[in-house]
Amino acid sequence: MPFKNPDYSNKQLLSGSYMGEGANKGMKHNSLCCRQPRAGSTTSMFVILTFAGIFIANSLSVRPAMGGGYSDLNVLFHAKNTDKYSENGYNITVKKENFPGCSNFVVFTHTITFTKEEDKLNYNVLLYDGNTINKGNRVFGYYYPRDINQVVEELKIYYFVLEPNVPLVVSFKCPGNIYNCYFGKLKEAGWDRAYNITSYSFGKECDKSHLLAELRTMTRNKKIGFTIGTDNVDIFGIRQEIKDKNFxxxxxxxGKKSLQGNQLLFAIDFDKQVPKLSDTSDDIKSHCSGILNHVCKNSSKKENCMSQTKTQYSIQYNFEFKHKNAIDPYYLNSVNGHFFDGIMVYFVRTSDRPPQSSCENEEDNKCMALLVEFVDSCNSKIHIKRKDKEGYWWSKEKVDYKDDDTLLKKLKEIKEQAQNEVNTVILDKKERYLGVESVDPKDIVVYKQYTYKFKGAKNPNIIYDRKDPGISAIQSSTIKSQNVEVYFLKAGGKEDKKPFLIVLDQNGQPENKKKAYYFKHKASFKEWKEFTDFNKLQDKLDKISKYGKCIHNLSLLQWYAYEILTGKDPPPQKPKEEKTPNRPDTFKPPPKEKTLPIPLIAGCSTAGGVFVISSAAGYGIYWYNTTIKLLT
Structure with a gap:
């Protein structure tokens, strides 16, 4: 129904019709005013005149004291980035908050204060879908507050974060009551009298269930299917300013089957309001997707074919990226193939000034992306956060914020932390990815060596299972590496999922300084230690190959490798000194001793002691004098 301003003429007041077109929605005039009195019925005439007088008096009492008519109090839905706005006689302050219990809904509270308290009844509250620069279109009018309990003191306007221009619920707060109304019903009605607001209200409380129900009605439960690649099916894209340099x-x-690929997150066709490929993605599409799909389209085992083809054609890939925004699919496994209400990507400009013309819009497609946010109803948001300057390192981390101020603070922190210039080594990705020139495998008996080659020497950044494992020994290393060698044991036809040795190589030249680190067996994965005597490393690896080739149990091989790497070599045996043998001395028998005469022996015994030298006779006399004699 087209909107028309009500006529405030006394004729309509007297007739009881306030509403102009659509009067049946408002107060119906009393039928007594139109009834013809019966002839001779003075009582009836008196009653009619009396009622009419009261009705006219009451009607006239609604008219405001200021200037003979109601003034308009304009509430601007999109005055979101303004703290306050005002017109003659009133001021409105605006506050934005996340909805309690579901941060995917936001609430804008417009609080109204009047210059003169006595003028509260003199305003019709009109809702516009514009801002302080352009009011936009009027979407609903709240007319003729008749008493203090119908004066609107505050309006809360509820939005879904992905639909910042379409309210879900509008809440009217009056003294002693709150009226929560679905915006769709208000817009359909166009306007109504203040006292009739109760017919639009679904209750005093607006909870998550009301917002979700209205959201499903508005969106028809459409979802985006997120994919890896260049899918772009029925996606609507807009830019929204936040504050300062951020948007x-x-x-x-x-549509019902909307799809969006990861290569269409960072650029928009502003004229058509749809996502488009950034210059980063063009290279990937032509040098990767085209080759793989062509070679493997008829393969029965497409996944194996694509993996082999990547290795075979690795030299032909061109990963020279001009664009600073790209996320390797490795970091997107938690969202790939899932469905979302929408996706938001946060950027920062180098300049405070937003684009001033359509010609400048393209500059925003070149700004630095800081955060990707996947939104699904009231489920927890999934955040993929930038971690380095080049955009090769991203991380799934929770980013909590309750309003624009805390959001801006978080974005500032992300930008400061994303100034790292590192070479990211993804231990559990053994093929080329964004940021690495090549990953070269080398198979050696009981272990496999992968060499990650980068453009230049930078601080190494180790990633495992999409997280920083916190290997402090490597993090504190002073060497910048261009090449990183990673060693995995293998036994019984299986390759270990975790490496046992990492070697940092400054620039791939043998004479340059290298550092090696080994994994401490049976410790947590962050427990690594530097291998101090690098000159002996190859000898240790040779021993692991020699003695481990007959071991088919991976756990046992891990133990042997650790023992060989950490065990001390036995000290070398000293050779015995060889002496020139000497001829032994000639044996000369000792001369025979002369025995004492018997008389002499007998004579000596009287002194109580016998001296025996070497004869049996002498020992017999000694035994007789010391034993037999004593017994007798």
Missing amino acids: RFIFIPK
């Missing part, structure tokens, strides 16, 4: 792209579904 975000918002992507929402337009």
Whole structure:
């Protein structure tokens, strides 16, 4: 129904029709005013005149004291980045908050204060879908507050974060009551009298269930299917300013089967309001997707074919990226193949000034992306956060914020932390990925060596299972590496999932300084230690190959490798000194001793002691004098 301003003429007041077009929605005039009195019925005439007088008096009492008519109090839905706005006689302050219990809904509270308290009844509250620069279109009018309990003191306007221009619920707060109304019903009505607001209200409480129900009605439960690649099916994309240098792209579904690939997150066609490929993605599409799909389209085992083809054609890939925004699919496994209400990507400009013309819009497609946010109803948001300057290192980390101020603070922190210039080594990705020139495998009996080659020497950044494992020994290393060698044991036809040795190589030249680190067996994965005597490393690896080739149990091989790497070599045996043998001395028998005469022996015994030298006779006399004699 087209909107028309009500007529405030006394004729309509007297007739009881306040509403102009659509009067049946408002107060119906009393039928007594139109009834013809019966002839001779003075009582009836008196009653009619009396009622009419009261009705007119009451009607006239609604008219405001200021200037003979109601004034308009304009509430601007999109005055979101303004703390306050005002017109003659009133001021409105705006506050934004996340909805308690579901941060995917936001609430804008417009608080109204009047210059003169006595003028509260003199305003019709009109809701516009514009801002302080352009009011936009009027979407609902709240007319003729008749008493203090119908004066609107505050409006809360509820939005879904992905639909910042379409309210879900509008809440009217009056003294002693709150009226929560679905915006769709208000917009359909166009306007109504203040006292009739109760017919639009679903209750005093607006909880998560009301917002979700209205959201499903509005979006028809459409979802974006997120994929790896260049899918771009029925996606609507807009830019929204936040504050200062920050803005975000918002992507929402337009159709029942909307699809969006990871290569269409960072650029928008602003004229068509759809996502588009950035210059980063063009290289990937032409040098990767085209080759793989062509070679493997008829393969029965497409996954194996694609893996082998990547290795075979690795030299032909061109990963020279001009664009600073790209996320390797490795970091997107938690969202790949899932469905979302929408996706938001947060950026930062180098300049405070937003684009001033359509010609400058393209500059925003070159700004630095800081954060990707996947939104699904009231489920927890999934955040993929930038971690380095080149955009090769991203991390799934929770980013909590409750309003624009805390959001801006988080974005500032992300930008400061993303100034790292590192070479990211993804231990559990043994093929080329964004940021690495090549990953070269080398198979050696009981272990496999992978050499990650980068463009230049930078601080190494180790990633495992999409997280920083916190290997402090490597993090504190002073060497910058261009090449990183990673060693995995293998036994019984299986390759270990975790490496046992990492070697940092400054630039791939043998004479340059290298550092090696080994994994402490049966410790947590962050427990690594430097191998101090690098000159002996190859000898240790040779021994692991020699003695481990007959071991088919991976756990046992891990133990042997650790013992060989950490065990001390036995000290070398000293050779015995060889002496020139000498001829032994000639044996000369000792001369025979002369025995004492018997008389002499007998004579000596009287002194109580016998001296025996070497004869049996002498020992017999000694035994007789010392034993037999004593017994007798």
